Each structure stands twice: as C-alpha cells, then as structure tokens.
Amino acid sequence: MAKIITVLGSTNIDKVVSVPRFGASGETLHTPNHQVEAMGGKGLNQAVAVARSGVKTNMITKVGAEFDTAKSMNVANLNTEHVMVSETEETGQAYITVSAETGDNIIHIYGGANADMTAADVRAHEDAIAESDFVIAQLETPMETVIEGFKIAHENGVKTILNPAPMPEVGGLPAELLELTDIIAPNEHETFLLTGIEVTDEHSMLHNAAYYFERGIDTVIITIGSEGSFFMRDNGTEGIVPAFKVSAVDTTAAGDTFIGATATRLHANLDNLAESMRYGSAASSLTVSRAGAQPSIPTEDEVLAVLEAHK
Numbered sequence: 001m002a003k004i005i006t007v008l009g010s011t012n013i014d015k016v017v018s019v020p021r022f023g024a025s026g027e028t029l030h031t032p033n034h035q036v037e038a039m040g041g042k043g044l045n046q047a048v049a050v051a052r053s054g055v056k057t058n059m060i061t062k063v064g065a066e067f068d069t070a071k072s073m074n075v076a077n078l079n080t081e082h083v084m085v086s087e088t089e090e091t092g093q094a095y096i097t098v099s100a101e102t103g104d105n106i107i108h109i110y111g112g113a114n115a116d117m118t119a120a121d122v123r124a125h126e127d128a129i130a131e132s133d134f135v136i137a138q139l140e141t142p143m144e145t146v147i148e149g150f151k152i153a154h155e156n157g158v159k160t161i162l163n164p165a166p167m168p169e170v171g172g173l174p175a176e177l178l179e180l181t182d183i184i185a186p187n188e189h190e191t192f193l194l195t196g197i198e199v200t201d202e203h204s205m206l207h208n209a210a211y212y213f214e215r216g217i218d219t220v221i222i223t224i225g226s227e228g229s230f231f232m233r234d235n236g237t238e239g240i241v242p243a244f245k246v247s248a249v250d251t252t253a254a255g256d257t258f259i260g261a262t263a264t265r266l267h268a269n270l271d272n273l274a275e276s277m278r279y280g281s282a283a284s285s286l287t288v289s290r291a292g293a294q295p296s297i298p299t300e301d302e303v304l305a306v307l308e309a310h311k
Helices: 042-052 112-116 119-123 126-130 143-155 175-179 188-195 202-214 254-265 273-288 300-309
Strands: 004-008 012-019 036-040 056-063 083-085 092-099 105-110 134-137 159-162 219-223 229-233 238-241
Touching: 004 042, 004 126, 004 143, 004 254, 036 042, 042 056, 042 134, 042 254, 056 112, 056 126, 092 112, 119 143, 126 143, 134 143, 134 254, 143 159, 143 175, 188 202, 188 219, 202 219, 202 229, 202 238, 219 254, 229 273, 238 273, 254 273, 273 300
Parallel strands: 004 056, 004 134, 012 092, 056 083, 134 159
Antiparallel strands: 012 036, 092 105, 219 229, 229 238
C-alpha cells in the first residue's frame, strides 16, 4: 500500500442538473431539481479518492481568490499546503447534466484557475512530488504542468500515473509526456482518440497496449465501463478485472475514483496490479450508486465491506 501520493490537477466547482433523459438538439426538458453545487474536478476527485482510502495525499492545484480551501477541501488525509491561488482567475467550473434514465453524464468545463497553473508553479512544489510513491495527473491543467510534474517525479524515482482526460481536440499527446508516463489509464474512448484503434474486444485492447509500449509506457490500464477494466504490462502480464454490478445513479467521478483508489493499493513494483484494480473497481461501484462527484466517493471501510461481501 502506498504511503504518500501526490495528485497534480484540477479543482472545479461542479454545477449539476438532473434530467429525465438527454434531449435532442433544440428540445426543452423539465428538470426535477434545481442546480446543485458540489466540489469536483478530476484532480480533486482523484485526490479525495486517495485520501478516503487512508493514504496521505498532497494536492497540487490552483483555485480562485474566492475559494475557501479550509472548508471545501476538508477531507481527512488531504494535505492542502500545495493549493495555489490565482491572481487573475476564479476557480474552475464544471457544468454537469446527469440522465436519470441511465446515470450517464455530459460535462462542460471552464478552466479558470486550473488553466492559470504554470510549469513554474509545479516546480515550486516539487517537494510534494519528491516525497511520494506515485504522482497522478490528468489533463484539466495545461500540458506543460503535467510534463513538469512528471519530470520532477522521474528525477526523484517516483512512478507516474496519467489519466489522459479530457483528451485534446487536436494533436494528441506530446511524445515527451508519454515517455515520462509509467502507467497510463484512459477509458475506451480516450484510448481510441490516442491510438486510432477502437476497443471492441480483448484483441483490440492488446493492440492498444502495444501502441503505448512502443512509446515507453510500462503499464496500461483501459477502463471499459460496466465491463470493468483491462490491464497489460510490458512483461506480458495481462487480464480483465470485472466491474461490480450495481444500479447506476450518477457516473460522475467513477473513473476518478477507480484511478485514485487503485493507486493507494499498488506496490512499488506493481506486482499486485490486478488486486489493486479490484479494490478500485469496488470503490467505483459505490461512487456510481450515489449522486455527485466528491460526495459520492467512498471511504476505505466502505470499499473493504464491498470486497468482503464479494469474496
């Protein structure tokens, strides 16, 4: 089990509205509730998932001057000493529409302070990364910040985990970033955007993994929704970890919970990858069974109870 994990990434204020179903273009739908605000952002979601699984978590992020860090990031094990404040931008915003019919969501993001983070900002907090077992990053902050964070990690022998979301509209990912990534964890849509290989079966997943191995990445995890998650290492070890079947209420933060929770269980040599992913899958099943992003992320005791019930 990891002792310290640093998450480099976004903090958003989620504004969530539930609709009976996703509408067609030009259609107006009634919503059963008004807009609900909660804390989110892929970075903060993953950090909370790590912290609630009992691991000390350093959060490197940037927020607006209006943000109340002590109140909004009051989570056990979550270290907020590395939260920066933008002089020009407000805290990032996420506008989330959730289908009551399926639990699926559509998310639109305004970067705000997240987009104001620089490589120099990250370098100023290199001590947080240097003391870690793993550093996790996503793509809701500028690419230069992720590259800088991963450079610091490799300078200090820290393993890097990249969740390539949201994927850039054009251009893919820089070769430098892929070379600095030890573990990549896209979903099936994101990996298709990266590799051009559609995920249809295990054979296509193997082809996706080969793409990453050729670019210097050692370990590949592809989440495949309700089917679970695929993994492969460059030593040839591979498999599929099934999802825990639940009735989905809201899929927001499901992938973030999986990544954060999985990381907490990993050994440094990754020899327990499948076991760690099973823990992450159990955590994710709890997240999708309740509403919201951060409020839905489970504690370690809750996850362990699910695993015990499914022995």
